[in-house]
Amino acid sequence: MADFTKYDLERYDRQIRINGFGEAGQMRLKNARVLIAGAGGLGFPISVYLVAAGVGTVRIVDCETVELSNLNRQLLHWDEDVGRGKVESACEKLQEINPTVKVEVCDEVITDDNVLALVNGMDAVVDALDNYAARYALNREDGEETWNNARRDHKQHPSQSAEGTKEKIREGERMSNDEFPLRNPIPPGAILTGMILG
16 A cells, blocks of 8 residues: 555554554555454444454444344444345445545355355455354354464464464364364354344
8 A cells, every 4th residue: 555645644543652552563564454244233343443443344244234223232234224134234334434444345245155256355354243043154264364374373383373273283283173173162053042232
């Protein structure tokens, strides 16, 4: 990305002044690309703060429409947004909050078939979902990436890897689900009861 404009330097002045952050830290934010899975009660504060802080590209994925019952906690959506897609509503407000940030929207369900394309090119993925099937898809993708990174890091810095992981990588063995405990924390098909807060 281009260097800072006068607008950038004034807008982000307070965080640039933080010792150890400075212009270099702000430039890392400006060049960062973050996917936020979910534009509801969890996605709202995350997206607002990332955009306000100057993260260069924020991609929001959500397939739901705004409902009246969302408005008490999903503050990117207003009365006039009821019936609109959440990503469309969120994008409009986020661009108002910071017009220098690129907001990408994907109005679709996250599945095993599309998750790779959705996370492609992202530096970070934020899970703000209330949908376990989509969470599993993100976790599986993240698990694959973790394994690939561990394998790459072992080749580059063998002494920095944990002994068990090094041994498995040396043998070319794939780590099991038990070694990625967050991949499927709840059995698929389980019936969950309780309140959705987000």
